[in-house]
Amino acid sequence: xxxxxQFNDVTLGxxxxxxxxxxxxxIAPGTLLAVVGPNxxxxxxxxxxxxxxxxxxxxxxxLRDINARNIAYxxxxxxxxxxxxxSVFDFTGAGLWRSIxxxxxxxxxxxxxIVEALGAVGLNGFENRPIGTLSGGQMQxxxxxxxxxxxADVIVLDEPFNAIDTRTSTDxxxxxxxxxxxxRTVLAALHDMEMVRANFPDTLLLxxxxxxxxxxxxxxxxxxxxxxxRMCEAFDDGAAACxxxxxxxxx
Amino acid sequence: MLDIFATPxxxxxxxxxxxxxxxxxxxSAPIGVFLMLRRxxxxxxxxxxAILPGVAVAFLLSxxxxxxxxxxxxxxxxxxxxxxxxxxxxxxxxxxxSLAVFYLVSxxxxxxxxxxxxxxxxxxxxxxxxxxxxxxxxxxxxAFNTTLTLCALAVIYRPLVMxxxxxxxxxxxxxxxxxxxxxxxxxxxVNLVxxxNALGTLLAVGMMIxxAGTAQFWSRDISRIIxxxxxxxxxxxxxxxxxxxxxxxxxxxxxxxxxGAIYFLSMIIGPAGGLxxxxxPGRHLEA
Numbered sequence: 432x433x434x435x436x437q438f439n440d441v442t443l444g445x446x447x448x449x450x451x452x453x454x455x456x457x458i459a460p461g462t463l464l465a466v467v468g469p470n471x472x473x474x475x476x477x478x479x480x481x482x483x484x485x486x487x488x489x490x491x492x493x494l495r496d497i498n499a500r501n502i503a504y505x506x507x508x509x510x511x512x513x514x515x516x517x518s519v520f521d522f523t524g525a526g527l528w529r530s531i532x533x534x535x536x537x538x539x540x541x542x543x544x545i546v547e548a549l550g551a552v553g554l555n556g557f558e559n560r561p562i563g564t565l566s567g568g569q570m571q572x573x574x575x576x577x578x579x580x581x582x583a584d585v586i587v588l589d590e591p592f593n594a595i596d597t598r599t600s601t602d603x604x605x606x607x608x609x610x611x612x613x614x615r616t617v618l619a620a621l622h623d624m625e626m627v628r629a630n631f632p633d634t635l636l637l638x639x640x641x642x643x644x645x646x647x648x649x650x651x652x653x654x655x656x657x658x659x660x661r662m663c664e665a666f667d668d669g670a671a672a673c674x675x676x677x678x679x680x681x682x
Numbered sequence: 683m684l685d686i687f688a689t690p691x692x693x694x695x696x697x698x699x700x701x702x703x704x705x706x707x708x709x710s711a712p713i714g715v716f717l718m719l720r721r722x723x724x725x726x727x728x729x730x731x732a733i734l735p736g737v738a739v740a741f742l743l744s745x746x747x748x749x750x751x752x753x754x755x756x757x758x759x760x761x762x763x764x765x766x767x768x769x770x771x772x773x774x775x776x777x778x779x780s781l782a783v784f785y786l787v788s789x790x791x792x793x794x795x796x797x798x799x800x801x802x803x804x805x806x807x808x809x810x811x812x813x814x815x816x817x818x819x820x821x822x823x824x825a826f827n828t829t830l831t832l833c834a835l836a837v838i839y840r841p842l843v844m845x846x847x848x849x850x851x852x853x854x855x856x857x858x859x860x861x862x863x864x865x866x867x868x869x870x871x872v873n874l875v876x877x878x879n880a881l882g883t884l885l886a887v888g889m890m891i892x893x894a895g896t897a898q899f900w901s902r903d904i905s906r907i908i909x910x911x912x913x914x915x916x917x918x919x920x921x922x923x924x925x926x927x928x929x930x931x932x933x934x935x936x937x938x939x940x941x942g943a944i945y946f947l948s949m950i951i952g953p954a955g956g957l958x959x960x961x962x963p964g965r966h967l968e969a
Binding site: 446503506515534561 | 774837853
């Protein structure tokens with residue numbers, strides 16, 4: 432099948448220092464892909480590049496037959512100002528942005544959809560609570576409800592199960608599987624290898640470059656994981672400009 | 683006895699002052715709420731400094747002409763707001779830092795311009811405007827600014843709220859966040875210039891921040907907070923003018939002092955995080 436997201440020798444980073452270095456590859460529509468790797472491997476950076484928040488330092492990320500707005504992105508929880516006085520209902524309702532835009536009002540049908548999405552993540556009765564009163568797990572459930580409402584073809588989740596108890600992550604994983612069954616493309620940055628083995632057919636093992644990319648069972652070998660840990664070297668202030676134009680093996 | 687609440691407003695100047703402050707409340711209070719929620723309270727303060735040179739230059743060019751001075755302030759303020767906003771977007775610099783850079787530069791530039799041509803005495807007169815001297819023209823100007831502000835806020839309200847609470851979401855889903863932010867900054871300036879006409883540059887921020895702070899003790903929902911902020915701005919404006927007449931004090935500071943008093947009262951008795959609630963919360967609930 433034709434690629435939906437294609438990486439063409441892409442380098443992403445901050446201040447000219449690459450966090451993802453010369454990545455090539457493609458993601459087919461309907462893929463359920465786990466992005467794993469040690470801390471600092473560039474997982475979040477890659478996801479930020481895909482959703483367009485971060486411009487590549489070199490190379491490109493091409494989206495085929497898909498509008499950039501048709502991507503739902505769930506950032507790490509820390510990016511959200513939880514002290515802001517907004518209710519769970521209003522916050523989640525922003526997921527309907529594509530259909531109501533910046534000014535459209537909510538009709539009864541849409542209100543019902545928001546309540547239904549909150550129900551689907553187990554947050555019945557939380558509609559009028561300020562978001563600041565939610566626990567970490569409830570917050571994550573609410574963010575999933577918003578993704579549900581976004582009804583996007585590509586769903587990008589950045590470490591969605593960090594610091595979340597087993598029951599919550601089981602509930603939310605069920606949603607991920609449902610999205611997969613609906614033929615949506617789902618990419619998730621994850622740390623829990625057991626969860627990846629059990630739920631994600633494909634895996635990208637990232638350590639600045641791709642260490643391995645393919646069916647999960649072939650990617651998550653002890654050998655590959657050891658390589659990934661080694662390859663994640665420190666940010667070097669004195670690093671020279673990269674002259675490499677081909678994918679680097681040991682970056 | 684009740685006369686003291688009505689007699690101040692028997693002459694036209696005083697009535698004009700009252701109308702000015704009420705109209706001002708409708709624009710400044712919501713702007714202040716967003717400033718506070720974005721943790722930019724002090725940024726309003728910085729911005730009011732950025733307006734000074736523009737006002738002063740206009741005064742040197744055209745004399746004591748309120749319209750010209752307002753335009754001068756608008757130009758200087760917008761210039762600083764837009765440039766610092768862009769700088770934050772394009773570079774890694776945080777908003778407060780880039781704003782500090784710009785307002786310092788513009789303030790220094792303004793002072794040099796002014797000292798080269800005018801006397802410092804005149805300048806002080808301008809910079810601490812007096813609400814009792816508001817003429818019909820200035821009143822129209824304030825009303826015009828407030829109308830514009832309310833229309834603009836209605837248009838950018840949703841993107842602005844989302845930009846505050848979850849900026850990344852908007853950058854992916856709607857791309858309206860940056861625009862909403864710039865429009866918001868522009869209207870911070872518009873309202874500062876409005877308030878400058880009534881309260882002088884230094885106290886102009888008072889009509890934004892104090893009612894906004896008061897409102898935070900009364901609700902945890904953004905739309906109700908805005909409503910309470912407007913209400914408390916109007917009440918402090920009215921009571922402040924009454925106080926000024928009764929004690930023969932200057933009007934601007936009286937209004938701001940009243941707003942401050944209401945703030946501290948709310949801090950004590952407000953149901954959303956007020957001190958009484960904090961130290962005597964009542965019995966806990968079943969669930």
